[in-house]
Amino acid sequence: MSQPLTPPPLSLYVHIPWCVRKCPYCDFNSHEGRGELPFAAYVDALLADLDHDLPLVWGRTVQTVFFGGGTPSLMPPDFIDRFLQGASSRLRFAPACEITLETNPGTAEHGRFDGYRNAGVNRLSFGIQSFDDGCLQRLGRIHDSREAETAVKLARDAGFDNFNLDLMYALPGQDLAMAAHDLERAFALQPTHISHYQLTLEPNTVFAARPPAGIPDDDLGWDMQEHCQAMLAGAGYAQYEVSAYARPDRQCAHNLNYWTYGDYLGIGAGAHGKLTLGHDGSILRRWKHKHPTRYLADAGTPAGIGGDEQVEPARRPFEFMLNALRLVDGFALALFEKRTGLPAAAIQPQLDEAVSRGWLRIDAGHVRPTALGRRFANDVIGLFLAD
Known part of the structure; x- marks a missing residue:
């Protein structure tokens, strides 16, 4: 939830x-x-x-x-x-x-x-x-x-x-x-x-x-x-x-x-943005048309939007980890909850699996990738893909 x-x-x-x-x-x-x-x-x-x-x-x-x-x-x-x-x-x-x-x-x-x-x-x-x-x-x-x-x-x-x-x-x-x-x-x-x-x-x-x-x-x-x-x-x-x-x-x-799953407004040809909308607690991804000629013609109008996509709760753990696990010092579980709106319990099975494989260590609510985990980063992140 x-x-x-x-x-x-x-x-x-x-x-x-x-x-x-x-x-x-x-x-x-x-x-x-x-x-x-x-x-x-x-x-x-x-x-x-x-x-x-x-x-x-x-x-x-x-x-x-x-x-x-x-x-x-x-x-x-x-x-x-x-x-x-x-x-x-x-x-x-x-x-x-x-x-x-x-x-x-x-x-x-x-x-x-x-x-x-x-x-x-x-x-x-x-x-x-x-x-x-x-x-x-x-x-x-x-x-x-x-x-x-x-x-x-x-x-x-x-x-x-x-x-x-x-x-x-x-x-x-x-x-x-x-x-x-x-x-x-x-x-x-x-x-x-x-x-x-x-x-x-x-x-x-x-x-x-x-x-x-x-x-x-x-x-x-x-x-x-x-x-x-x-x-x-x-x-x-x-x-x-x-x-x-x-x-x-x-x-x-x-x-x-970016790496702490912050927000960014993306403007310009092909720019991508990710925004947390306060009124309903949703997360929006938006991107602009890539080709400069079309962008110049349509910027500032609905036609200039290449696409909008809601980041559903089931996908947020993967998106968060895709960024946060790039950091050598990792992240606090409290930050995961704050940025995704999900309880830490939602990712506990995946965390346990990563710890058992020697990819992550967790200490006092802080998650850090090990040297082995950094080497196999794609495998670690893959654990958090939605079914």
Whole structure:
């Protein structure tokens, strides 16, 4: 039996769908930009989209904003500024609101970072992927290692002291020493946060259809992961999520809200949102049409909605675990009850099974994945699928 739900913290996700060139491993909603991109019209569409969804979040405070893509740093600062001014006039932003912009080093220009900072962006996430030029070429990236380092230094000069570097390992042609060298290059730039994750061949990507030669096997990939995790810990980056490492108090607040089954309003082409509706205690998932042309035409109208879906109580345990079990420290059972409206007893058989297999441990009402459980995360989460 589900209980009344109190809306959790609210984030705002803004999708910018264009990029310079689609990477062969990318399964995000991104589209190669051709000619002059319609940024002014897109900001108008984003604000109309926001206006249409506002009744779902009246009176709530936005704790974090995240510009994802695509390549958000293709959008000039003036348009980011106009959007943030419009959004903050419609929604209350928390005084310490974390505002992150994803950026591709190949689109970094002198002066842009000053503009983003003046617009209100206070955190950057750089899609570096590797500091090895051969690896970058094989990944189809538009930047080289020199441009990556230059972009980070330009951001520092503009006053950004909170930024993430995205790095991948188990890349085509990569060995253990190369993966370690990538981290050494990253440490030299002193990021506050590092996302470090294994290359996977996602469905409907070029790499899935035509896998590149030289991808490390599972054993080498595991060796890279263990070696790099030790390096990250030694350099002062504490692992707090499957692929996220941070300096003290520099975890990504936006992603933490996802992983603790918080709410997020998703606007932009293909954006997804998840909202707890206070009037009836339901949980709504909503997504927008993916293609930029259709989105521009329909944003702010019912035709702009790609779909709505209620998250029924039977599915909430799986959704909660899909997120919360990514966290190294796990979650409190009280949080599960608060975010799902279900009693802890509803998942007790699955918890008992996971404990018996050595995948989870429970202490004083707190559930944590073990090292074994983190390695077999998909199996653990699968226990909570509704029949």
